[in-house]
Amino acid sequence: MKLTQSVVAATLLALSLSVWADDMPGMKMDGMGSSSASAAQAASAEGIIKAIDHDKHTITISHGAVPAVHWPPMTMAFAVADDQIVGLQVGDKVSFSFSQPGGRATIVSIKK
Template sequence: MKKHTNLLSVTLVAGLIASPLLQAQQDEHAGHGMMQASMHAEGHGMDHGDMGMAGEGEGVIKALLPDRKQVVIDHEPVASHNWPKMTMGFAVTDAKLLEGLSVGDKVSFKFTAKGMNGVISAITKQ
């Protein structure tokens, strides 16, 4: 019985230590990469009818998800939105925009964004 109590105590302490660390890591990366892409797929992102602030960017495609109307781009800084260089997911207005593109392609793109929720309306291989 004492072994089970000690194991339970160790497990609880480990959980208490790990929880803030995991939350800090999630907070640090909020708005980046696939987390944003999955938010769009689940309907938690920007409503495509809600026009955000327009912008343009350049970057390299890291993932293509045409069935989910999403692309992940490692983009250069975007001054208009005060975004640093980072990798993030974007929704696209039409999956056809992704036709002919491949992972590793260098692209330029036009988008609208509200906060960190970006929706690409045009994308061109460079």
């Protein structure tokens, strides 16, 4: 009985992950998390600040498509240095550049 429940749970998890991945059209997953040269290059976008978390050193931005990294529009958290968010607040429209060292999207520059 426990084996059957485990198999059912694993199957449901696999199906839900595949559906989740299908909901992100245009999202290029090749090389994500790698330290390739393209990951070190900065990409630019515009968006609206949805949250700022000083404890986690992140800023959540709802941004448009980012063709340079094959991303569709989405809302996501970016790593950010505390000195980069001085004067910014939730609701601000911003232009920003980011890189992906180690696969983590990190703000390089940001301005209103």
